[in-house]
Amino acid sequence: MIQDYIVFVGVNIVLAWSVYVILLAGSLSFANGGFMAIGAYVSGVLTVKFGFPLVIAALISGIAAGLIGVLAGFPALRTRGIYLMLVTVGIAVSVKAVIESIDYVGGIQGFGGMVGTTPWHVVGLVVLVGSGLALLSRSPLQRILDAVREDELSAASLGINPIYVKLTCFGVGAFLAAVAGSFYAHYLIHVSPDQVLSVFIVLYAVLGGTNNMWGPPIGAAIMTLTPEFVRGLEAWRPTAFGVIILCLLLIRPDGLLAFRIATTRTKAVAGSKPKQST
């Protein structure tokens, strides 16, 4: 039981972070469910059919998903955010349709036989990704991301290439989603196209707040654990999700998606000495 909680919460935290990383550069991705599916299937095939060790298979699938993300994100990232949103929806739907039509991985029935994820894998992943993000939020890179997100034009005038920055974030987000997806699949033993394509991933991140790196994991943890402990809520999960998000958006229209109180910035404004680069 406790194992289940650790694995599911951990995987969802990493997924929420994968959306957060893409949001850092100001784009919203609905494709992370698709990248997660790519991770689950690619690593599943590598471990089950070719006998790769789990961690290496997860890394390979992450790199594959990252490449696909960069390739697919490239066209849309050149234009405004709304086109990217469309393309990300397209990626998610296409990934699902492609997986369903490949008989090699079981088509619509799904693919099984993956084992090997222990809670330690997931905890390790969360710690790694979390410390990476914590380092990032204290590094100059964070300010580049802030600049691109708030105003692409002025960022470009300062010599930052916004497309390059956004594309990198998109690739990293896809990578994280795929790694989380592969650990998830190797815990569940069996995955089907419907199961991995969760529309909730974006909501995890947004619900917790995207002002800093701690919002998404809190959102993911609350959203994963509450239905387990409150009887009857499981059946109403989508409605509860939808209503809560609507309320939050209506009460604090800027709070959820705007980065007004980013931690790094308030520190900079307060004039505290920046630490030696870490």
Place this chain on the structure above:
Amino acid sequence: MLAEQIINGVVLGSMYALIAQGYTLVFGVLDKLNFAHGEVFMLGGFICVASIALGASLPIAILVTAIIAGLLGLVVEFIGFRKFQSPDAHLTAALSSFAIGLVIIDLSQKIWGAESVAVTLPGTLQTAAVSIGGLRIVMLRLAILVISLLLMLALYVVVTRSSLGRRIRAVAESPTKAALFGINVTRINQQVFFVASMMAGLAGLALALRTGYASSDVGFTFGLKALAIMAIGGMGDLRGALIGGLIIGVLEALAFHWGLGQLADVFVWLLMIVILLMRPSGLFGTLISKEVRA
């Protein structure tokens, strides 16, 4: 055989176009994507099921579906878009409409169950067919095609010719300037949402009648594909949505004819990605002057 497939494709395409025009109308006026639109479309089928189950005749069911779907559009506008009108609220509006869509799906599954529900019309309305030049065409499909084309023609005439259409175009051009000229922008938004959702509801009804059942996942498959079609045809362009819908409908029917049915979905979305790369204004983006843009 092939000709029949093409006719089926045109009927399918007219339904895509009906939904895509709703997306495009909202996008043209508000510059926002309405992710709840596909679910309003899905609900159209269920409203039709419910009203027929309550003993309504087909014309009454159509009327009821149109009105309820339109009212639902007003709700979507009020909850999901009223507060998020600033130009940089793309993400917020998309998320809020997405959340509304989630709630609609979940509630309709609570009411009608997750399985699809059969729709049966009295008499032979669903099976009656005519043969024209050796082709057997189901009357219902013909009726769907004619009615949706008429609806779209009416919408086009209203948007380009009437005074309401002038006001809609003014708001699409610039809400602030339109407000300065005494146009009630909120009212125009409501009217646009009402019309768009009404068309989506009717498309849902048409799909339910054509396939013989209403299902709660068409919003995610069929409805979302119309979003891609909107982008293919040209965002915010009514004619683009119509032509895009028909092209995709026919291509999809041909794909099924040649046994490539499963990849038709992928094809549509890949085409959309390619078109966004080559010309973000869509296939017909430059053919139409900005003035006529709805």
